[in-house]
Amino acid sequence: MHRRYWLALIVVLGATVLYRNRLRAYLKQTSANVRAFDLPTAGMYDTLVGTVLEGFYARVASDVAAAYPRRTLLEIGSGPGRLAVRLGRDVPNLAVIGVDISDAMVERATRRAAGAGLLERVRFEVGDVGVLPFADGGFDGVVSTLSLHHWPDPVKGLAEIHRVLKPGGEARIYDLAHWLWPPAQGDDRLAHIAAASPFGGGNVEVVPWPGAVPAFVLLRLRRTREAPS
Numbered sequence: 001m002h003r004r005y006w007l008a009l010i011v012v013l014g015a016t017v018l019y020r021n022r023l024r025a026y027l028k029q030t031s032a033n034v035r036a037f038d039l040p041t042a043g044m045y046d047t048l049v050g051t052v053l054e055g056f057y058a059r060v061a062s063d064v065a066a067a068y069p070r071r072t073l074l075e076i077g078s079g080p081g082r083l084a085v086r087l088g089r090d091v092p093n094l095a096v097i098g099v100d101i102s103d104a105m106v107e108r109a110t111r112r113a114a115g116a117g118l119l120e121r122v123r124f125e126v127g128d129v130g131v132l133p134f135a136d137g138g139f140d141g142v143v144s145t146l147s148l149h150h151w152p153d154p155v156k157g158l159a160e161i162h163r164v165l166k167p168g169g170e171a172r173i174y175d176l177a178h179w180l181w182p183p184a185q186g187d188d189r190l191a192h193i194a195a196a197s198p199f200g201g202g203n204v205e206v207v208p209w210p211g212a213v214p215a216f217v218l219l220r221l222r223r224t225r226e227a228p229s
């Protein structure tokens with residue numbers, strides 16, 4: 001082989017040995033990101049959804065704004081914070097906390113809220129839906145978009161959502177319809193997941209949403225009020 005190729009090979013091997021820990025950490029982070037949101041970096045995700053999903057967020061925001069004016073809302077899997085910041089801008093008395101398993105997403109969302117001057121009412125923290133870092137019954141409502149299909153144990157996630165909702169509070173989980181997420185199986189599976197959670201069968205509604213392109217479904221889950229003793 002030509003001397004130049006040998007040199008190049010030695011440089012590549014040397015760099016791999018020198019930076020192997022960084023390379024390992026990078027690959028580990030990339031595969032965690034793909035598991036959590038299908039793309040290698042939070043920046044790529046933000047750019048993609050910024051171009052294709054703004055209409056979706058606008059529609060969810062007007063739905064949610066009508067349901068929870070002047071309230072405390074928890075967003076699960078808040079990603080780059082586009083929905084939470086839109087809600088903070090549109091609904092002056094709403095306080096939103098976004099929780100996301102990815103610290104890069106939380107950083108990005110926090111920057112977006114800071115840029116919009118909303119940090120007093122819209123903030124984000126790192127957390128897993130399976131072990132939410134919040135006390136029982138602290139939220140009037142919970143919203144989540146396109147995150148449930150990434151949760152390793154959706155029933156456990158819904159149990160945590162049930163725990164942090166106030167009695168009478170409602171969760172709105174927008175996710176992919178079954179033809180985009182085959183495990184949803186005709187969307188019945190979503191109803192089964194919800195029925196297996198503490199929300200139970202009676203307080204669960206699966207609504208095809210929105211009508212024109214049946215790409216999404218809305219899971220509406222209500223935590224019942226305890227009967228007075």
Ligand SMILES: C[S@@+](CC[C@H](N)C(=O)[O-])C[C@H]1O[C@@H](n2cnc3c(N)ncnc32)[C@H](O)[C@@H]1O
Nearest residue numbers: 036037077079100101102128129145146147150
């Ligand atoms: C496809 S993105 C959706 C982001 C945003 N809600 C949106 O609609 O653009 C899924 C989000 O869920 C988060 N996520 C995945 N698993 C999670 C978990 N177990 N707990 C909390 N967040 C999670 C990911 O980090 C990611 O930001």
